[in-house]
Amino acid sequence: AQTVTQSQPEMSVQEAETVTLSCTYDTSESDYYLFWYKQPPSRQMILVIRQEAYKQQNATENRFSVNFQKAAKSFSLKISDSQLGDAAMYFCAYRRSSSGNTPLVFGKGTRLSVIA
Amino acid sequence: GAVVSQHPSRVICKSGTSVKIECRSLDFQATTMFWYRQFPKQSLMLMATSNEGSKATYEQGVEKDKFLINHASLTLSTLTVTSAHPEDSSFYICSARVPVSGANVLTFGAGSRLTVL
Numbered sequence: 001a002q003t004v005t006q007s008q009p010e011m012s013v014q015e016a017e018t019v020t021l022s023c024t025y026d027t028s029e030s031d032y033y034l035f036w037y038k039q040p041p042s043r044q045m046i047l048v049i050r051q052e053a054y055k056q057q058n059a060t061e062n063r064f065s066v067n068f069q070k071a072a073k074s075f076s077l078k079i080s081d082s083q084l085g086d087a088a089m090y091f092c093a094y095r096r097s098s099s100g101n102t103p104l105v106f107g108k109g110t111r112l113s114v115i116a
Numbered sequence: 117g118a119v120v121s122q123h124p125s126r127v128i129c130k131s132g133t134s135v136k137i138e139c140r141s142l143d144f145q146a147t148t149m150f151w152y153r154q155f156p157k158q159s160l161m162l163m164a165t166s167n168e169g170s171k172a173t174y175e176q177g178v179e180k181d182k183f184l185i186n187h188a189s190l191t192l193s194t195l196t197v198t199s200a201h202p203e204d205s206s207f208y209i210c211s212a213r214v215p216v217s218g219a220n221v222l223t224f225g226a227g228s229r230l231t232v233l
Contacts, residue, residue: 045211091159095222101165103162104162
């Protein structure tokens, strides 16, 4: 079974600074997707960024970027120019690629605090 | 963008009663929906996969007779918590795959907070 590990239960960052959240995963599959979701206090799950495993180039979305190391099974999230609105719970997630529908497997999450 | 509407957002019920939670895909068809459960300060745990027109697939340890899932149409899946007990109190979230080519993204409902007294 696939597993996702987030080793940082809590992180904090000064406003305007950069922070990196760690994520590792375990799978025997070669084709899969990786995601970072944000869950603010409203508890609505919001997609931050996604990465296809077959792509070597790291995904970027504005202030958010990932460092995808397929051989090491590592998928970290970098948030640049942190803003107060970035404070939330962040979940790393894995999804097996298939012709059908497969669910997301989540890590335990990292709670990010942004200090003004 | 694709929206998944989930209702109710909050529900309080008495022990022994049943509660139904609805999950609708508003502008797309979802042949499959996923139901997750989230305890306070914990991660999302997959409960079951809901398939339109067929029986749901439950994860190990999830009681299928307690958590009834029905996916009667391409836009609606329901989760019914039967004979609810206080230990069923939790946050329940549904999600569905957005059928946009290459997206492979799951979008989530806003969740339903169930409190069983």
